[in-house]
Amino acid sequence: MKHVVVGTAGHIDHGKTALVKGLTGTDTDRLPEEKARGITIDLGFAFLEEPDGLTIEIVDVPGHERFVKNMLAGVGGIDLVMLVIAADEGVMPQTREHLAICSLLRIKSGLVALTKSDLVEPDWIELVKDDVASLLEPTFLAGSPVIPVSVKTGEGLQELRAALARLARAVPARSTDQTARLPVDRVFTVRGFGTVVTGTLTAGILSVEDRVEVHPREVVSKVRGLQVHGHTIERASAGQRTAVNLQGVERAAIERGDVVAPPGALLPALLADATLELVEDAPRPLKTRDRVRFHVGTQEVMARVLLVDRVELEPGLVSYGRFRLESPIVALPGDRFVIRSYSPIITIGGGTLLDIAPPRFKRKTPALLAHLTLLERGSPGQVLEEHLKQAGPAGARAADLRARTPFGPERLRELLDELVKAGAIVAVDREWYLHREANDRLRAQTVSLLEAFHAGNPLRAGISREELRSRAGNAQERVFAQLLTSLEAEGVVRTEKDQVRLGSHAIRLSPEQQRVVSGLDADFLRAGAAPPSPEEALARLGVKGNERHELFQLLVAERRLVRAKESLYFHADALSVIQDKLVAYLHERKEIGPGDMKDLLGITRKYAIPLMEYFDGQRVTVRQGERRVLRGA
Numbered sequence: 001m002k003h004v005v006v007g008t009a010g011h012i013d014h015g016k017t018a019l020v021k022g023l024t025g026t027d028t029d030r031l032p033e034e035k036a037r038g039i040t041i042d043l044g045f046a047f048l049e050e051p052d053g054l055t056i057e058i059v060d061v062p063g064h065e066r067f068v069k070n071m072l073a074g075v076g077g078i079d080l081v082m083l084v085i086a087a088d089e090g091v092m093p094q095t096r097e098h099l100a101i102c103s104l105l106r107i108k109s110g111l112v113a114l115t116k117s118d119l120v121e122p123d124w125i126e127l128v129k130d131d132v133a134s135l136l137e138p139t140f141l142a143g144s145p146v147i148p149v150s151v152k153t154g155e156g157l158q159e160l161r162a163a164l165a166r167l168a169r170a171v172p173a174r175s176t177d178q179t180a181r182l183p184v185d186r187v188f189t190v191r192g193f194g195t196v197v198t199g200t201l202t203a204g205i206l207s208v209e210d211r212v213e214v215h216p217r218e219v220v221s222k223v224r225g226l227q228v229h230g231h232t233i234e235r236a237s238a239g240q241r242t243a244v245n246l247q248g249v250e251r252a253a254i255e256r257g258d259v260v261a262p263p264g265a266l267l268p269a270l271l272a273d274a275t276l277e278l279v280e281d282a283p284r285p286l287k288t289r290d291r292v293r294f295h296v297g298t299q300e301v302m303a304r305v306l307l308v309d310r311v312e313l314e315p316g317l318v319s320y321g322r323f324r325l326e327s328p329i330v331a332l333p334g335d336r337f338v339i340r341s342y343s344p345i346i347t348i349g350g351g352t353l354l355d356i357a358p359p360r361f362k363r364k365t366p367a368l369l370a371h372l373t374l375l376e377r378g379s380p381g382q383v384l385e386e387h388l389k390q391a392g393p394a395g396a397r398a399a400d401l402r403a404r405t406p407f408g409p410e411r412l413r414e415l416l417d418e419l420v421k422a423g424a425i426v427a428v429d430r431e432w433y434l435h436r437e438a439n440d441r442l443r444a445q446t447v448s449l450l451e452a453f454h455a456g457n458p459l460r461a462g463i464s465r466e467e468l469r470s471r472a473g474n475a476q477e478r479v480f481a482q483l484l485t486s487l488e489a490e491g492v493v494r495t496e497k498d499q500v501r502l503g504s505h506a507i508r509l510s511p512e513q514q515r516v517v518s519g520l521d522a523d524f525l526r527a528g529a530a531p532p533s534p535e536e537a538l539a540r541l542g543v544k545g546n547e548r549h550e551l552f553q554l555l556v557a558e559r560r561l562v563r564a565k566e567s568l569y570f571h572a573d574a575l576s577v578i579q580d581k582l583v584a585y586l587h588e589r590k591e592i593g594p595g596d597m598k599d600l601l602g603i604t605r606k607y608a609i610p611l612m613e614y615f616d617g618q619r620v621t622v623r624q625g626e627r628r629v630l631r632g633a
């Protein structure tokens, strides 16, 4: 089963809608105003089914110059164009404009229907054919079939249908392994069902019960039902004109231009980089800061153009542009867009989106030009690598890369795996990637920060992990964690609790320093439950200083000395002896007061109270008034 979408195009009143009706039997002019005025205002839809399973979906567009905006929403998702030219009138302004739009959107092929053939003589037809041939000559339709038809006499209808089917069979199938995307072209409510949106499913597959998001509105919903040509189906695939019944979403919450896709699959963009071409008959050059109407998918937003490598873009030329969008667009790189001038409203150009989350760059620099050229011409792997290079030390989430590239989730995984294998990028984990250069830079910076720290603090075992991370340019948390893990696996660093040091770092004491450290250690051990103050202990060893002295702190860092409160420290071994005595006492007597504590350890209140509080803090005891009992007893 193949679905190919054909769009009509052409000047007002040239017979597009009549021809669609002649081919399919469907009158696509539904609105009362359309009936009254005899013109098409908004998009209409019909289809043809060929016996071999081919379905030709037809989008009928308005020809009136005031409704080109609607025409653009209709042709955004088409595969083929059926350019309609009335034989009696020939080529007219919207014939040219619609053809230019189809060229800008890179529609690949199509044909021309020379309508109202019953109104002219055969040799007139030949003259018009010559005209049309020279119109098509420089375009993608050069050499395409030009078929005279009349809905009055039926002439040419069979031939036209056969030619459409032939072209449709040659259209390559759309990829279903990419992210499902449905740019909304209509929204309405159906009694008993609620909100329904329609559009051409540009890529991927949509199934009943799928969770979806209406981008960029951040409305999350579920597919309650799907229809194609009025038939209820379970699964819609790329290329199908699809009606989606959304669960629990207000009609007013959605507009034409929104995109239905999996939750989080797309990113709204207010800035976009793109290739940019100005059509040859644009009335004047395009300048930086010009305000334009930007059309992508079924969306239209206002935007300002920033030219990248020049002050003005002349008609007929191609360059790069950055667009500042006045409201967010939802699109993927690779999507084509069209721009129309603000006033008068005419089609002036278009291009291909290259990036919907562009990095900061100085404009008009060779580096920016090189970057954009790579995004335009590079292989998928090179494009991904470039995004990660620009992401710098923060790296990028796989989910964000997915919304910034057109590869689809599976192909993206493959490409990332290939780049990891080639050593171009580093996988922080399955969800986060970092460019190799950024990784190496962060690694070198971290190691040299550690070297500098050890040189400045030879008696400190290591630096706190948080401090190191903040000194390393406030490295991204996941990236930094992964870096430390790999540095540790290589034996370059050691981490203990929240301390990080170089594997090669060891505290080396001079004989004099060693004498003080051993002296302090012995003094506190000997003093047991009644230790000296840090000043006293240091003074006894002939050293002036307090607890902040680096040798004293060395014993604290090694947890040989433990602070009970303020500047009262106990030796760790002494504390464990005291704890044993206390626990034994409590097993026997169930509770202990400050007086008992003094007697038990032969100490004064000055030590007894802090010790009791210390064991409360260690969750050995629980306080009950002035007395303590064993925790859990």
Ligand SMILES: Nc1nc2c(ncn2[C@@H]2O[C@H](COP(=O)(O)OP(=O)(O)OP(=O)(O)O)[C@@H](O)[C@H]2O)c(=O)[nH]1
Pocket (backbone or CB within 6 Å): 010, 011, 012, 013, 014, 015, 016, 017, 018, 019, 038, 039, 040, 041, 061, 062, 063, 064, 084, 115, 116, 117, 118, 119, 149, 150, 151, 152
């Ligand atoms: N004699 C004759 N008249 C035709 C033929 N096709 C269309 N017409 C007439 O041309 C007029 C315009 O036809 P439409 O089909 O509405 O034209 P359109 O291109 O859809 O117009 P817009 O959608 O407004 O751009 C109508 O009055 C049709 O009856 C034809 O083959 N022969």
Ligand SMILES: [Mg+2]
Pocket (backbone or CB within 6 Å): 016, 017, 018, 039, 040, 060, 061, 062, 063
């Ligand atoms: Mg019409």
